[in-house]
Amino acid sequence: xxxxxxxxxxxxxxxxxxxxxxxxxxxxxxxxxxxxxxxxxxxxxxxxxxxxxxxxxxxxxxxxxxxxxxxxxxxxxxxxxxxxxxxxxxxxxxxxxxxxxxxxxxxxxxxxxxxxxxxxxxxxxxxxxxxxxxxxxxxxxxxxxxxxxxxxxxxxxxxxxxxxxxxxxxxxxxxxxxxxxxxxxxxxxxxxxxxxxxxxxxxxxxxxxxxxxxxxxxxxxxxxxxxxxxxxxxxxxxxxxxxxxxx
Amino acid sequence: xxxxxxxxxxxxxxxxxxxxxxxxxxxxxxxxxxxxxxxxxxxxxxxxxxxxxxxxxxxxxxxxxxxxxxxxxxxxxxxxxxxxxxxxxxxxxxxxxxxxxxxxxxxxxxxxxxxxxxxxxxxxxxxxxxxxxxxxxxxxxxxxxxxxxxxxxxxxxxxxxxxxxxxxxxxxxxxxxxxxxxxxxxxxxxxxxxxxxxxxxxxxxxxxxxxxxxxxxxxxxxxxxxxxxxxxxxxxxxxxxxxxxxxxxxxxxxxxxxxxxxxxxxxxxxxxxxxxxxxxxxxxxxxxxxxxx
Numbered sequence: 001x002x003x004x005x006x007x008x009x010x011x012x013x014x015x016x017x018x019x020x021x022x023x024x025x026x027x028x029x030x031x032x033x034x035x036x037x038x039x040x041x042x043x044x045x046x047x048x049x050x051x052x053x054x055x056x057x058x059x060x061x062x063x064x065x066x067x068x069x070x071x072x073x074x075x076x077x078x079x080x081x082x083x084x085x086x087x088x089x090x091x092x093x094x095x096x097x098x099x100x101x102x103x104x105x106x107x108x109x110x111x112x113x114x115x116x117x118x119x120x121x122x123x124x125x126x127x128x129x130x131x132x133x134x135x136x137x138x139x140x141x142x143x144x145x146x147x148x149x150x151x152x153x154x155x156x157x158x159x160x161x162x163x164x165x166x167x168x169x170x171x172x173x174x175x176x177x178x179x180x181x182x183x184x185x186x187x188x189x190x191x192x193x194x195x196x197x198x199x200x201x202x203x204x205x206x207x208x209x210x211x212x213x214x215x216x217x218x219x220x221x222x223x224x225x226x227x228x229x230x231x232x233x234x235x236x237x238x239x240x241x242x243x244x245x246x247x
Numbered sequence: 248x249x250x251x252x253x254x255x256x257x258x259x260x261x262x263x264x265x266x267x268x269x270x271x272x273x274x275x276x277x278x279x280x281x282x283x284x285x286x287x288x289x290x291x292x293x294x295x296x297x298x299x300x301x302x303x304x305x306x307x308x309x310x311x312x313x314x315x316x317x318x319x320x321x322x323x324x325x326x327x328x329x330x331x332x333x334x335x336x337x338x339x340x341x342x343x344x345x346x347x348x349x350x351x352x353x354x355x356x357x358x359x360x361x362x363x364x365x366x367x368x369x370x371x372x373x374x375x376x377x378x379x380x381x382x383x384x385x386x387x388x389x390x391x392x393x394x395x396x397x398x399x400x401x402x403x404x405x406x407x408x409x410x411x412x413x414x415x416x417x418x419x420x421x422x423x424x425x426x427x428x429x430x431x432x433x434x435x436x437x438x439x440x441x442x443x444x445x446x447x448x449x450x451x452x453x454x455x456x457x458x459x460x461x462x463x464x465x466x467x468x469x470x471x472x473x474x475x476x477x478x479x480x481x482x483x484x485x486x487x488x489x490x491x492x493x494x495x496x497x498x499x500x501x502x503x504x505x506x507x508x509x510x511x512x513x514x515x516x517x518x519x520x521x522x523x524x525x526x527x528x529x530x531x532x533x534x535x536x537x538x539x540x
Binding site: 016053055074075076077078079080084085087089090091092093094095096100103104105107108110 | 339413416417419420423424426427428429430431432433434435436
């Protein structure tokens with residue numbers, strides 16, 4: 001078995017031809033644990049995630065799933081590989097009901113009724129609130145509820161890997177804490193997690209392995225424990241002044 | 248006077264139904280693909296010419312031309328998608344470039360029809376029996392009533408597809424959030440090709456209905472319908488199919504009622520005034536937008 005379920009190998013990503021956002025970035029999502037990615041604004045965290053999921057095409061380097069090169073694989077092929085994404089921007093269909101949002105996630109097996117019912121049940125079991133609201137329009141729910149729907153929808157398909165981009169951005173603190181507890185428990189359910197986050201404290205707390213990005217490159221790569229004990233790194237974070245360390 | 252008003256209402260509904268179909272196909276195309284189809288009117292008129300050829304060369308009546316146009320244009324649209332759109336996708340600004348490309352397609356399509364059918368206005372010499380039907384105190388041509396019935400059936404079928412089936416919901420979802428639909432595992436290229444084919448099929452069917460409702464058409468009539476389609480799309484809200492259907496009917500009614508009270512030439516101005524008013528006061532269309540993205 002490959003040592004990474006998902007991997008960027010010396011990837012360059014550029015916008016408009018010449019503005020390089022990622023420069024030779026390598027990143028491994030290790031199986032069975034939480035891999036955290038932190039870094040200041042503009043470091044390329046979200047870009048790295050989008051490149052991993054086929055939403056951006058690298059100009060150089062490769063994307064690998066289980067050690068296989070899949071560079072250029074379109075985003076809609078990832079869910080079939082057991083890899084789900086909850087992006088930073090809202091990914092719900094506001095004018096569809098909660099249940100229709102869940103059903104659309106079952107697109108690749110849309111003729112298999114039993115499997116669809118099973119997926120719906122799994123989402124409702126994770127977040128019972130979704131069952132009560134299943135006929136409501138997704139756009140009518142609160143920010144926190146919408147985030148739960150996105151998480152429930154991603155998990156309904158029983159992915160082996162879940163990629164999360166700032167799961168608690170613009171979410172009330174109490175619900176944020178709940179979301180982090182939930183993410184922390186995912187490896188226990190056999191789900192590998194990649195967590196890209198601005199919330200350094202929480203990200204460091206629940207991650208097993210950490211990447212620190214700066215200017216599209218790896219600044220540091222190591223176990224979260226080593227990170228917590230390294231005074232130099234703590235100072236580095238203090239430099240990212242516009243940065244939310246608490247929450 | 249009451250008769251004139253009633254006439255205006257009935258004809259407004261009939262013409263409005265046609266405008267609704269012209270608009271709904273364009274708005275679907277824009278919503279899903281984010282391309283601006285300047286050649287939409289030519290697609291529509293090509294449908295009229297298809298009905299013309301089917302009738303004059305093969306004796307196939309316009310009613311039968313409706314399903315034939317739907318199938319022919321669906322297949323043609325599917326093929327055209329793969330010829331045109333991948334080229335756009337490679338550009339830095341696909342939405343802007345789509346203007347230019349479809350403007351070119353529009354000129355090419357009109358020229359092609361000119362080559363095939365010459366510049367004369369054409370009519371389909373087909374008459375229903377009876378020629379007209381009494382609706383209350385007024386007479387309406389049977390052809391117009393038949394066209395209206397088809398418009399209603401097509402609109403209902405389209406609405407059921409968009410709101411009650413999963414592929415229809417996927418199309419609407421792609422309009423609401425084009426990136427998220429890909430994360431759901433939906434192949435956006437195939438879905439877009441389907442949207443292009445569906446919009447083309449609707450345009451072809453609308454063309455057949457235009458041949459029934461309006462006295463004549465020629466290879467240059469397309470531009471007129473492109474403009475109407477744009478007005479209807481803006482009135483209904485960009486990428487809002489239900490809005491387009493309502494806006495089409497509203498626009499048709501306004502235009503036909505205007506001819507009752509104003510000189511003929513003013514009728515179109517009324518349409519544009521509604522457009523300008525909408526852009527000023529309800530820029531997101533007559534239905535507005537319920538949620539921000």
